[in-house]
Amino acid sequence: xxxxxxxxxxxxxxxxxxxxxxxxxxxxxxxxxxxxxxxxxxxxxxxxxxxxxxxxxxxxxxxxxxxxxxxxxxxxxxxxxxxxxxxxxxxxxxxxxxxxxxxxxxxxxxxxxxxxxxxxxxxxxxxxxxxxx
Numbered sequence: 001x002x003x004x005x006x007x008x009x010x011x012x013x014x015x016x017x018x019x020x021x022x023x024x025x026x027x028x029x030x031x032x033x034x035x036x037x038x039x040x041x042x043x044x045x046x047x048x049x050x051x052x053x054x055x056x057x058x059x060x061x062x063x064x065x066x067x068x069x070x071x072x073x074x075x076x077x078x079x080x081x082x083x084x085x086x087x088x089x090x091x092x093x094x095x096x097x098x099x100x101x102x103x104x105x106x107x108x109x110x111x112x113x114x115x116x117x118x119x120x121x122x123x124x125x126x127x128x129x130x131x132x133x
Contacts (some may be wrong), residue, residue, distance in 0.1 A: 070119030
């Protein structure tokens, strides 16, 4: 049985987590993470969840997460936003941003639905539903 779902919106372009950049140096290469805007977006995500009064699921309670990422369509529009960023990298950033807010650990997420769609403004619509204890 599931508790009442809580939905919140994070306004602005979504950040990703999991990409790396290789920089060539005189002695080889340096690999560093490419997390542009991740900190700001994670904070915005946390505050949007708190404003929606999202309760934190205690350890041992499963959580279902649904995320819809809206992107502004490019001039040369495709039928669907099958371009960067990758949904798995978007989801990784979201799930990490909700640690300590929606759940104690992201291992509590038992289902995840992620979609990319075209919209009028860049935003992320997130619905979190926890299982009843």
